Amino acid sequence: MVRKFRVVVNGKEYIVEVEEIGNSKKVQEKPKTSSPNPKPSPVMEEKKEMPETKVAEKKETSGGEGKLVKAPMAGIVLKILVKEGQEVKVGDKLLVFEAMKMENELQSEFSGTVKEILVKEGESIETGQVLMKIM
Incomplete structure (x- = not known):
């Protein structure tokens, strides 16, 4: 399911589309990691590209x-x-x-x-x- 959001970052407005991938229950059942600094998820990496949707x-x-x-x-x-x-x-x-x-x-x-x-x-x-x- 694709959802659309209006986000304001540093006073600039962006329109962002977010797509839910897979079953949300699977996302909640991620295995726990013992690493103090877990790697960023692909969703976190996507946020870096957001300013392109000015x-x-x-x-x-x-x-x-x-x-x-x-x-x-x-x-x-x-x-x-x-x-x-x-x-x-x-x-x-x-x-x-x-x-x-x-x-x-x-x-x-x-x-x-x-x-x-x-x-x-x-x-x-x-x-x-x-x-x-x-x-």
Whole structure:
């Protein structure tokens, strides 16, 4: 069973998918170890990769074009909450999209002015697709 969680780490929000593997009773019946420092489980190692699922990515582009807001996952744009020319601050909601039957709010990770909106409501988006440019 796959479950989806919203996690905040150091003030940044991440959407994380967790999949239950096998029978939960087997997980609880792990043999006890006498080692004072047991090796980390594969689940612990997975957590190290979590920052790759950022809600919004920022990236400087060459030529002074501003910063790019990219889709963190594939989905459908439900509502665009900003307009071109609008000032935004860190944490402002930019748009709402549906992914895996859940509504997700995409928040800005930087301040500036919305230069260009590259998607429309109802449009399908892919992971990493540029959605907006912010100066």
